[in-house]
Amino acid sequence: MESEGRLSVLALGGVFEIGKNMYVVQYNDNLIVIDCGSKFPVESLLGIDLIIPDIGFLLQNKHKVSALVITHGHEDHIGGIPYFLKQLNIPVYATKLTLGLIELKLKEHRLKKPELYEITPASELAFGELKLSFFRTNHSIPDCLGIVIDTPAGRVVHTGDFKFDLSPSNGQVPDIHKMARIGEEGVLLLLSESTNAERSGFTPSERLVGEKIMEAFQKADYRIFLSTFASNVSRLQQVIDAAVHTHRKLALLGRSMINVVKVALEQGYLSMPEGMLIEAKEASELPREAVAVLCTGSQGESMAALSRLASGRHPHIEILPQDTVILASSPIPGNERNVAAVLDGLYLRGANVIHGSGSATGMHVSGHGSQEELKLMLSLMKPRYFVPIHGEYRMLAQHKKLAESVGVDSGNIYILRNGDVLDVVRENNRYDVTQSRKVAAGNTLVDGLGIGDVGSVVLRDRRHLAEDGIFIVVATLSSNERSLLSGPDIITRGFVHVKEAEALLSELNEKIKADILTLLDAEHREWSVFKHKIRETSARLIFTRLGRRPMILPVIIEV
């Protein structure tokens, strides 16, 4: 088979970071996009609600984009879709549950008539010379897919997020046989996820968590509150099973919990006896041993249900001494302090608290495969070329080592940054692989309804304002009469308790007034000179006295 076409693979998000996954596979003038995730901003991105991939490259190549294919329904894979579709309306392909979660999102954004298509692991799609097929994997949400993209240059496989849970509680076993066939037929290039590349061994089965939850339910004498990721539908089912077994009714707290359970019940991913669900208010009225509560907030999010419960701010239900609270989760890096604050509140209420992963409590297992599972995927796929994806650099680097250990040629492994393009051209049976092109890639910041209208200057100002506040001087001058008509007036916000700084503020006022009067007498009067002088005088005195550098904003009005 001959080919003169060019196969290109790149990430627009998801490498050198955790979050906002977006990968592109292109063959000549035809490309598909895999996943469209979001991630949460670090604290220094003040006021930013969400980060999504910069899709400038796709907008420039609009006519080439055939489809957006989604591997599964987690935020870091679907969170960017509403923003994406507002700019580029192309068909979206995903499994049933994933589509259900996407539809919830699109409804919130009031997006009209998106083109959504349901697929299954057995589906086959063709976009020009790109032929897509799929294989079932498992992870911490049902209905996950790996994607096979056959191109004239060869076969590309994208794993999505996966573990090899061979005894999953929901029965969705990974399709190892299909993966083996795909590998046997020959994989040119594998993209495989790297989240747990630093973790040795094999990730435990979700079923173990179910056993621990059942034990905890059997032991509890009073109410049980359990918090976990709403999207972990298999775990929700295990909680439901434990509640049924111990004759408890179930209340749901938190918008995402209510939404996901609704979708999953409708679609048949969750099942429970008729009449089992109750409102939070009812939960307060029933005998304590007859109630279980499933709630959001396992990451210590301050506005979520668990945090409200911990601090006694929930309007309908209160945690009482000897109630059992289970955090079936482990903190995502960055959330440790918030989780600790929630735990402290729970202990203060006298709750019996069970939290954490590991053998001690076993209330959580990861949804991502550990080293042996990553090696198993590599061994099944036997790729000629390998690109580790979905992880920070050290995870990608560790995944590279794992690939080498199962026989992938070290020179055939490429670590890409977002925007780096890997080009593959086949001539006869030789492959010419280059990693030299780059396309635009980066963070697009979402603030409220604005997408990308807050950039580095605005953020620098927000940081400045956040640090020491703002110090505004307003003066009205008459240029004809060379006189100060009004002011200077000093207005501050976020700077200092005005009462405690009265002396300093009136001293500043006098100094600035003197400066203005002097400058009014001068030959050449330019407003920029006035402003400069006010800035200088204020900054110096404020820093000397208070060691602070507020933003100083002189406003000169000429009438």
Add this chain to the structure above:
Amino acid sequence: MESEGRLSVLALGGVFEIGKNMYVVQYNDNLIVIDCGSKFPVESLLGIDLIIPDIGFLLQNKHKVSALVITHGHEDHIGGIPYFLKQLNIPVYATKLTLGLIELKLKEHRLKKPELYEITPASELAFGELKLSFFRTNHSIPDCLGIVIDTPAGRVVHTGDFKFDLSPSNGQVPDIHKMARIGEEGVLLLLSESTNAERSGFTPSERLVGEKIMEAFQKADYRIFLSTFASNVSRLQQVIDAAVHTHRKLALLGRSMINVVKVALEQGYLSMPEGMLIEAKEASELPREAVAVLCTGSQGESMAALSRLASGRHPHIEILPQDTVILASSPIPGNERNVAAVLDGLYLRGANVIHGSGSATGMHVSGHGSQEELKLMLSLMKPRYFVPIHGEYRMLAQHKKLAESVGVDSGNIYILRNGDVLDVVRENNRYDVTQSRKVAAGNTLVDGLGIGDVGSVVLRDRRHLAEDGIFIVVATLSSNERSLLSGPDIITRGFVHVKEAEALLSELNEKIKADILTLLDAEHREWSVFKHKIRETSARLIFTRLGRRPMILPVIIEV
């Protein structure tokens, strides 16, 4: 022995939190203060540099305060001293190394003539009816003390921070025999630290870290960079020993590292061969196998040496591929994400990175005793009453359980919040113990040179500014002529890219102008009405279009 006096014990900081330790022991009109720490603000305290205890209670009782006694030289025990002494100049007692570290701090604050007194574990002090003696403990800094306060009502013991490292690398073994005697003579009330009350077992010896460091040094082929807390002098000595053993010169990076090593060398807590220390510049010129670097930044602090090295921002030295980088530390909750970012940078430079505590790398052990050690302290002291200190609520609650397990009467254990006073009055051999009084206690915020002049209003404004910036409208009106002389001018900072919002801003300008003209025509003109209208018009349009709520500041000038 009879007594009609009242013994009172309270915390002004350090309970229901980690950090800013400050405890008070008072007998009638005589009180001593134990420790004066600081803690770092959480991110939401924008612009705040440091949190120290509110010492209003001490200022109100100035004449009763006899001494400030310091248990050891960590920031959460000494960080507030400069601010304290500025407000209340009383004598400070501490061991040699602790005093050295306090003096560094006082010099930075240019405090003149503080009264500093050196003590040893053998010292005895008397302040009226309060008799103080001490016992040696160990921790992650040398020269730590426990404090015995004998009062007419009975004996109070404050442990300071401790572990029972029976084979400490610096030879400062905890004085178990003295502790046993103190307990045998009878302890009325024990205050003991709770940091690791949730951790089972016995904290490993610092010596193990030394062995691991030595192994790593022997294996390394090129330069070694090791980062740890500068105050962990025993660990620094172990690094020096490993460098001597492997014939490496030593460079120091980071102000606190340089300061601590200087003090510790002068005072004899560290020793090294003449000529071993080199400058960072020299380190770059020597053969790579002949260099070790000790640096700050093991918590991922963005301005510290390790972070600069990881991102290639250090002016004098660069990490090269195959250099070894050791983080002899574990992240303090809240710092995980910053540490991960530093690790990523180090891996990117091709360094051989060794990090983390636990048996896998063994590069860090805690300085705080685990459950068995806390039980050992309780068993040695056999207190009648017990107050767990130094920890968040869940740690205090767990420490209470540990105390019960070694025989302390559950009803004799008191968990105090900051400001809660425990009063003990002895009559004949009966003790009357009450926990009902409260004194003022809380956080004093330090911003630059200002102490306590930033409070909730200022912080609320900073958060508002940080979130969406500021939107200022300036208009100059002539009240006589009922006319708009100038403006409205719109000035924004931290709100939106002005270029991308030009249309919105000019629409706002016109609307506000129309509002002003309408109001100028009205019968009654109050500036507050103008301001209210401007706020309303701007807020509504901005929120509709951008989903944002900047701070809106109308400035009306009347000339």
